[in-house]
Amino acid sequence: MRRVCGWCKKDLNPEQDHISDAPVTHGICSSCALQITTGTSRSAREMLNMVEEPVFLLGQGGVMHAANRSGCQLVGKEVDAVVDRMLGEVFECAEAGRPGGCGMSIHCSMCTMRNTLLETLDTGNSASKVPATRNLGSPEGERDVHFLISTEQVDGRILMKIDEVNGSDDS
Numbered sequence: 001m002r003r004v005c006g007w008c009k010k011d012l013n014p015e016q017d018h019i020s021d022a023p024v025t026h027g028i029c030s031s032c033a034l035q036i037t038t039g040t041s042r043s044a045r046e047m048l049n050m051v052e053e054p055v056f057l058l059g060q061g062g063v064m065h066a067a068n069r070s071g072c073q074l075v076g077k078e079v080d081a082v083v084d085r086m087l088g089e090v091f092e093c094a095e096a097g098r099p100g101g102c103g104m105s106i107h108c109s110m111c112t113m114r115n116t117l118l119e120t121l122d123t124g125n126s127a128s129k130v131p132a133t134r135n136l137g138s139p140e141g142e143r144d145v146h147f148l149i150s151t152e153q154v155d156g157r158i159l160m161k162i163d164e165v166n167g168s169d170d171s
């Protein structure tokens with residue numbers, strides 16, 4: 001079967017391109033991958049805007065490099081408030097507001113979003129639709145929010161897609 005890059009629609013080269021096990025990009029050619037991972041956060045965001053679902057680009061340790069339009073909407077932030085922030089800060093995780101910040105509390109070792117991301121960074125293995133719950137701070141107090149997380153490593157960075165978001169509050 002002929003596979004094309006999900007972004008520029010060029011034929012994929014099975015030797016170089018990201019084709020197998022690609023839950024986020026559905027296969028991406030090396031030049032598109034380079035544009036996303038080595039460009040400025042602005043050029044990365046323009047590429048990511050080709051995807052409808054919320055997608056985030058993260059680097060070592062869970063630092064946010066870029067987010068697409070739906071990603072910014074999901075977290076209710078302008079893109080400038082997302083770039084170079086920690087994962088937990090972007091998602092306003094209650095733990096990120098405590099001393100030490102994102103990744104430092106005892107709860108962080110059980111954070112599915114963070115663990116999925118770090119494992120994909122570490123091993124290069126993609127994750128597909130992993131259910132995760134985050135305890136998010138909000139003006140009404142903390143509440144649990146449910147996500148399905150897919151991650152994929154693209155040239156040393158991680159693309160993270162969020163599939164379903166169902167708030168479990170006020171029901």
Ligand SMILES: [Zn+2]
Nearest residue numbers: 005008029032
């Ligand atoms: Zn491409």
